[in-house]
Amino acid sequence: MAIISSLRHFLFLALLLGYGVFELEASHRIYEDLQSLEPTGITSTTRQQPYRTGYHFQPAKNWMNDPDAPMIYKGIYHFFYQYNPKRTVWGNIVWGHSASTDLVNWIPHKIPIYPSQPSDINGAWSGSATILPNGKPYILYTGINPRDDQVQNLVVPKNASDPYLRDWVKSPKNPLMAPTAQNQINSSSFRDPTTAWLGHDGRWRVIIGSKIHREGLAILYRSKDFVHWTKSQRPLHSAKGTGMWECPDFFPVYINSQIGVDTLVLDKNVKYVLKLSLDDTKHDYYTIGTYNQTKDVYTPDKGSVDGDSGLRYDYGKFYASKTFFDSAKNRRILWGWINESSSVEDDVKKGWSGVQAIPRSLWLDKSGKQLVQWPIKEIEKLRVNPINLSNKELKGGSVLEVPHVTAEQADIEISFEVSKFGKAEVLDPRWTNPQLLCSQKGASVRGSLGPFGLLVLASKGMQERTAVFFRIFKGHNKYIDRSIVESFGGGGKSCITARVYPTLAINGAAHLYAFNNGTESVKIARLSAWSMKKAQIS
Ligand code: DQQ
Numbered sequence: 417m418a419i420i421s422s423l424r425h426f427l428f429l430a431l432l433l434g435y436g437v438f439e440l441e442a443s444h445r446i447y448e449d450l451q452s453l454e455p456t457g458i459t460s461t462t463r464q465q466p467y468r469t470g471y472h473f474q475p476a477k478n479w480m481n482d483p484d485a486p487m488i489y490k491g492i493y494h495f496f497y498q499y500n501p502k503r504t505v506w507g508n509i510v511w512g513h514s515a516s517t518d519l520v521n522w523i524p525h526k527i528p529i530y531p532s533q534p535s536d537i538n539g540a541w542s543g544s545a546t547i548l549p550n551g552k553p554y555i556l557y558t559g560i561n562p563r564d565d566q567v568q569n570l571v572v573p574k575n576a577s578d579p580y581l582r583d584w585v586k587s588p589k590n591p592l593m594a595p596t597a598q599n600q601i602n603s604s605s606f607r608d609p610t611t612a613w614l615g616h617d618g619r620w621r622v623i624i625g626s627k628i629h630r631e632g633l634a635i636l637y638r639s640k641d642f643v644h645w646t647k648s649q650r651p652l653h654s655a656k657g658t659g660m661w662e663c664p665d666f667f668p669v670y671i672n673s674q675i676g677v678d679t680l681v682l683d684k685n686v687k688y689v690l691k692l693s694l695d696d697t698k699h700d701y702y703t704i705g706t707y708n709q710t711k712d713v714y715t716p717d718k719g720s721v722d723g724d725s726g727l728r729y730d731y732g733k734f735y736a737s738k739t740f741f742d743s744a745k746n747r748r749i750l751w752g753w754i755n756e757s758s759s760v761e762d763d764v765k766k767g768w769s770g771v772q773a774i775p776r777s778l779w780l781d782k783s784g785k786q787l788v789q790w791p792i793k794e795i796e797k798l799r800v801n802p803i804n805l806s807n808k809e810l811k812g813g814s815v816l817e818v819p820h821v822t823a824e825q826a827d828i829e830i831s832f833e834v835s836k837f838g839k840a841e842v843l844d845p846r847w848t849n850p851q852l853l854c855s856q857k858g859a860s861v862r863g864s865l866g867p868f869g870l871l872v873l874a875s876k877g878m879q880e881r882t883a884v885f886f887r888i889f890k891g892h893n894k895y896i897d898r899s900i901v902e903s904f905g906g907g908g909k910s911c912i913t914a915r916v917y918p919t920l921a922i923n924g925a926a927h928l929y930a931f932n933n934g935t936e937s938v939k940i941a942r943l944s945a946w947s948m949k950k951a952q953i954s
Pocket residue numbers: 443481482498509541542558607608662663693736
């Protein structure tokens with residue numbers, strides 16, 4: 417039996433990933449001492465800045481975290497993000513804004529939302545856009561008031577005929593939703609409004625992330641006019657023991673189709689996805705289920721599990737993600753924040769922190785049990801100098817260099833063919849945690865069928881390398897961009913994103929190898945690798 421496993425690689429990484437262990441650090445730790453430190457590295461050249469990415473979205477300098485309010489408006493894609501305009505650590509939070517015609521090249525615009533009203537004077541935190549039936553984009557976002565309570569605010573374009581949406585006006589009615597003595601909302605855990613949707617009764621719905629003790633909550637509000645909002649007695653969904661739910665995302669996906677669905681569409685042929693960002697573990701997980709529009713309740717399908725053991729968009733670094741419906745191309749697109757793995761001192765030195773993953777198209781798998789993701793097609797326009805290999809046997813214990821690729825900035829697709837399936841290791845049913853499995857069964861632990869895959873961002877002698885590999889127990893695409901390796905395995909059914917900071921494999925000294933560290937031979941059915949051009953970003 418032949419198994420074809422395919423990998424795509426944006427100098428991204430391992431379905432199993434073997435360059436150290438993922439560090440999951442708190443994303444919003446407050447570094448009071450660093451708030452006064454000027455970033456030092458922002459004027460350095462790319463040569464001195466080997467980790468600055470070539471085609472992943474990042475601002476010119478300073479700290480960036482969550483993607484906010486992604487949308488398409490009058491043919492222009494808009495991307496907003498949480499931004500500290502002064503430092504390379506989290507703090508002084510305002511919104512950054514860039515616009516694009518292709519989701520690849522971006523033009524930065526001025527800060528659209530910054531503290532200016534009592535309802536956001538201590539910070540303008542995450543939020544989402546809703547395109548109203550009149551075509552206008554309304555943004556709901558969390559503001560931090562003078563008492564440090566979290567409240568929800570509305571901002572609308574000043575000039576709706578400007579496709580670049582350069583100026584925004586805050587509602588004089590802000591805040592529109594706030595914790596009160598009556599509604600029992602926890603004032604320090606009430607944030608990140610989703611894109612709103614319209615019910616059959618003509619009223620808007622929106623959910624806000626929250627918790628009561630250790631129970632995660634998606635608090636539901638309804639409104640007739642988008643300005644006056646009433647809290648529902650019952651949350652849309654809740655789950656005990658999961659802790660604070662940040663950045664909820666709630667959207668429909670078609671059954672048996674890769675076409676995206678507008679959040680406003682109440683179609684029968686859909687399933688619903690509820691994605692939550694777990695504050696405790698910094699993991700984005702999702703469930704697939706049914707939305708009962710009469711009761712306004714979401715119920716995950718049997719087997720679709722809430723909490724940290726649930727399905728994840730990405731098994732590496734990927735947090736506070738958000739989708740939007742791209743009405744120009746009828747697809748749903750996912751953005752996610754990739755935090756650094758470096759020390760805050762190193763971030764101060766390089767003058768920036770945080771990048772965004774390549775936007776991914778996302779749809780429901782045929783099984784109906786999980787989502788599938790794939791980098792947007794537009795990214796392929798950066799590909800140059802293709803290298804192709806096919807039908808190449810990789811004997812057990814061998815390494816093959818893939819020459820002539822700018823290995824520090826590349827896109828690689830590889831399919832392996834495996835014939836001696838019977839020799840595969842038996843999967844221990846206790847191995848349910850992929851990260852743990854990866855750290856115990858790294859690329860150097862020999863098996864029979866695998867580990868085999870790619871060594872990316874590798875130095876000449878391979879002292880430094882990042883392994884992206886398969887190990888077959890009784891089946892990827894990958895993108896590499898200097899300090900990021902994003903891997904898509906099994907046609908986009910499992911994704912892993914990692915930050916890697918090579919010291920030798922930089923500035924033209926990076927190499928790309930295919931390897932097989934198993935005892936049995938495997939065949940590279942097909943390998944295509946491209947050097948990637950730089951995108952216009954900041
Ligand atoms: N980041 C924002 C919050 C959100 C968190 C603050 C998630 O609104 O809960 O920068 O990373």
